[in-house]
Amino acid sequence: xxxxxxxxxxxxxGIDLGKTEKSGQCFRWIPDGDGYLIPAFGMLVKVTESxxGIDLxxxxxxxxxxxxxxxxxIWSRYFDAALDxxxxxxxxxxxxxxxxxxxxSGEGIRIIYQEPFETLITFIISQRKSISAxxxxxxxxxxxxxxxxxxxxxxxxxxxxxxxxxxxxxxxECGLGxxxxxxxxxxxxxxxxxxxxxxxxxxDDETLINTLMTLKGVxxxxxxxxxxxxxxxxDLFPIDVWIQRALDTYYDGSFPLEKYHxxxxxxxxxxxxxRGKL
DNA sequence: TGCCAGGTATAGG
DNA sequence: CCTATACATGGC
Numbered sequence: 001x002x003x004x005x006x007x008x009x010x011x012x013x014g015i016d017l018g019k020t021e022k023s024g025q026c027f028r029w030i031p032d033g034d035g036y037l038i039p040a041f042g043m044l045v046k047v048t049e050s051x052x053g054i055d056l057x058x059x060x061x062x063x064x065x066x067x068x069x070x071x072x073x074i075w076s077r078y079f080d081a082a083l084d085x086x087x088x089x090x091x092x093x094x095x096x097x098x099x100x101x102x103x104x105s106g107e108g109i110r111i112i113y114q115e116p117f118e119t120l121i122t123f124i125i126s127q128r129k130s131i132s133a134x135x136x137x138x139x140x141x142x143x144x145x146x147x148x149x150x151x152x153x154x155x156x157x158x159x160x161x162x163x164x165x166x167x168x169x170x171x172x173e174c175g176l177g178x179x180x181x182x183x184x185x186x187x188x189x190x191x192x193x194x195x196x197x198x199x200x201x202x203x204d205d206e207t208l209i210n211t212l213m214t215l216k217g218v219x220x221x222x223x224x225x226x227x228x229x230x231x232x233x234x235d236l237f238p239i240d241v242w243i244q245r246a247l248d249t250y251y252d253g254s255f256p257l258e259k260y261h262x263x264x265x266x267x268x269x270x271x272x273x274x275r276g277k278l
Numbered sequence: 279t280g281c282c283a284g285g286t287a288t289a290g291g
Numbered sequence: 292c293c294t295a296t297a298c299a300t301g302g303c
């Protein structure tokens with residue numbers, strides 16, 4: 001496919017790119033005019049909203065030429081194209097005014113299927129950090145490891161093999177603080193193949209969570225976020241301070257998971273995005 | 279300027 | 292199972 005060419009990808013139930021980016025699941029989208037530049041899968045793409053979906057333009061690709069079908073298939077999965085989010089937003093009980101308001105407000109938010117290793121590292125970084133501070137640290141890591149997407153000023157996220165070459169001290173200079181050894185050890189254990197993605201993908205939700213939690217610096221919340229955003233386990237419901245606050249206020253402490261199976265993770269994301277309005 | 283950030287490891291009950 | 296405390300550093 002030629003550069004400059006735009007591909008349309010239909011996303012069932014539509015997307016609001018701004019709301020999705022601000023919902024705190026992905027940390028590397030770069031605002032660019034009326035859309036975002038997104039680095040992933042060895043590519044840099046420009047994405048803009050288009051009726052019922054997105055227009056996608058390949059800015060650069062470090063991989064061998066792919067045909068349009070491959071590109072569409074990769075990014076359709078990333079944006080969870082086939083799942084109809086308008087249906088999911090209709091799931092809340094009308095009597096649940098809080099969740100109804102959150103899903104209404106969250107129209108256009110989708111769960112992005114990100115690359116597992118990047119997701120894990122960014123959520124290890126996320127503990128006790130603001131979203132803007134997470135973004136700063138992630139970018140510093142990418143710049144320090146230093147592999148530009150060809151012909152652009154944007155760095156790709158490092159592979160485990162690349163990241164493990166940064167010592168904990170070098171990682172500390174990325175503003176990681178006490179997390180530096182967590183990141184280093186995680187990169188090492190991925191680099192030796194202990195966490196092969198084919199193997200992880202074959203695990204059920206609970207086993208996946210428990211496996212991720214064998215990593216230092218990965219507790220129940222980071223493991224759940226990684227499984228939800230990096231392995232697309234849509235039924236998992238990560239509980240952070242904001243979600244807990246909502247549960248205490250509106251649900252007597254615990255969410256009615258049985259009502260929203262297998263999409264509890266999406267409900268969680270609507271609630272998180274609504275956190276400023278509690 | 280001081281407080282807080284999409285928590286976790288650890289020690290102790 | 293539970294609770295209390297330390298933790299590095301950047302943003303606002």
